[in-house]
Structures are given as C-alpha cells and as structure tokens.
Amino acid sequence: MTSTDPTPRPAVRPTRQRRAVAAALAGFDDFRSAQEIHDLISRQGESVGLATVYRTLATLADAGEVDMLRNEDGEAIWRSCSDTHHHHLVCRTCGATVEVEGPAVERWTSAIATEHGYGDISHTLEIFGTCPACR
Amino acid sequence: MTSTDPTPRPAVRPTRQRRAVAAALAGFDDFRSAQEIHDLISRQGESVGLATVYRTLATLADAGEVDMLRNEDGEAIWRSCSDTHHHHLVCRTCGATVEVEGPAVERWTSAIATEHGYGDISHTLEIFGTCPACR
DNA sequence: AACATCGTGAGAATCGTTCTCATGTCGTCC
C-alpha cells in the first residue's frame, strides 16, 4: 500500500546561478547574510543577481538544506547544515558555529507545550557566546 | 566597602508619551509590533509619534521591563514581562503568550557552551504552537 | 525666571528584502 508521490514538485532546474550559490555555501561554516554571499560569488568572478541569491537561499531553506536565523539586528543569515534537527552555538565575535543537539530540550519543549494545551509545536533555540579563539 | 553608584544614569523623565506607551503595554498580554502599539495609543485618543514609541520601547527593553522578540517575518514585537529570566510559548494564530521557565534548559545551554569552550553565554528560546482556543 | 539637558515629532533617509516584468534558459516532444 505504498502511496503515489504526494508532491509532484515542479522540479528544480540545475542552473549556473544555483550552482554558484551552492558553491559559495560550501565555502564557509558560519552564518552569512544574503548580501555577503552575493559578494562572495562576485569576488569569485561569477555574476548572480541578488534577487536570485535570495530566491535560491529561500528554496534551499524550504528544502532543509540550509539554516536561516536572524542576527540581533533582525537580518536573515544563512549557512548549509546537516539534515537532522539541531540548534546552534554561535560565536558573537567571529561567527564560528557549532551544531548542537539536545534530546532533553526537545522533550522539555513539547512537554511544556502539552502542559499548556498548545499543539502543533515548533521552537527556536540559539546559543550565543564567545568561542575559544576569541576569548 | 559599598561602591558608589556605578551608573549615574541621565534619569528618565516621566512624560505624557512614556506614560501612554506604558498604559498601552498594560492593555495586552501578547506580543505586538511597535506600529500596532502606536495605533492602539492613537485609538485611545492620545497622540505619540512613532519614533517616540520606538525609542520608549527600546528604553524599556534595556531596562528589562519589556521583552522583544522577532516574529517569523523578522519584525520586532514587544510585550511587558516579569523581571525574571524566562521564555515564551506563543500561539501562532492569536498570539496568546505563556511565560515559561526551565532550569533544566538553562543548565543544558551553559553546559553545552562550556563543553565547547564558549564563554559569556546568552541564549534565545521561543516555542510556537496553537493555543487551546485556536485548535 | 533662566538655563542646561533631555525628549519629541514630522519627515527624510536607511537598508534588507520582495516584486515586476521583459528576457534568457531548460527540458521535452516531434
């Protein structure tokens, strides 16, 4: 009783621009803004419109291939990530990022939510600090 | 060996505008944007400039009297809060908010940070869901 | 009352992000 493909997605075409964004993402470990990523690409000689960078990042984020979070100024920052649920420990100074997991925290959030009658839960959790290299 | 006042703050003057913002904040429990708060004030017959609303909210946030967080669109939203460290369980539909505390989570975040050599830690944690009234 | 300082507001300016739409590219079927 295997169900048929439930989502006949329009199919994402492999374009030069998308490859450029993917390549840029592969080149750093910390979180970068769309504009920084756009600059990185330009500096590598390629040309990709800023709007396309935004569109591509949004697509990748939907697909769960990149994480997007907001810095203290509210700007969206992005980086490629593993495909499992996780959170981040981010250096406030240099941006160095560690992916962290915490089953206990996951359990706690859903317990709290249930306790108050909330359903359909999601959560955001980011830890900021100063990394060993920046102390 | 009591030290002298380390911070001779300029003293915040009690103005009509600041009272209006405080009164507006007292009128709701959920998170609202600066513009919504500005509208609330106007609707109550008073007139306070939008820039002043922003300035007052920022001051109150610095003083720890209001919480500011960002919704999924990155907009800053605000509400008055208790003076102890806490997090929020927010209804995605109506905004109903519950303040929650979790000593275990606090311990976990600092443990994780220490484990990776990070210092001077802070963190953000928000839980979103659908409240009982909205299910 | 006079003065120094702080607060306010209207509108301009910022700036990240999204939208428009004419044009380019991809995949597919002949």
Place this chain on the structure above:
DNA sequence: GGACGACATGAGAACGATTCTCACGATGTT
C-alpha cells in the same frame, strides 16, 4: 535540431520596518 511551454533570471522599482535629523517643546534645577 527546431519549436514550445514552463521555469529562472536580473535590473531596477517598490516596500516596509526602523532609524536619523534637527528644530522645537518640556523638565527640573538653581
């Protein structure tokens, strides 16, 4: 390989939240 419909791109305009400017008002202190 040419034709075609769908998807993708980019330049610039448009948007929208937030901040800045600066002339003017309010506060509190002597």
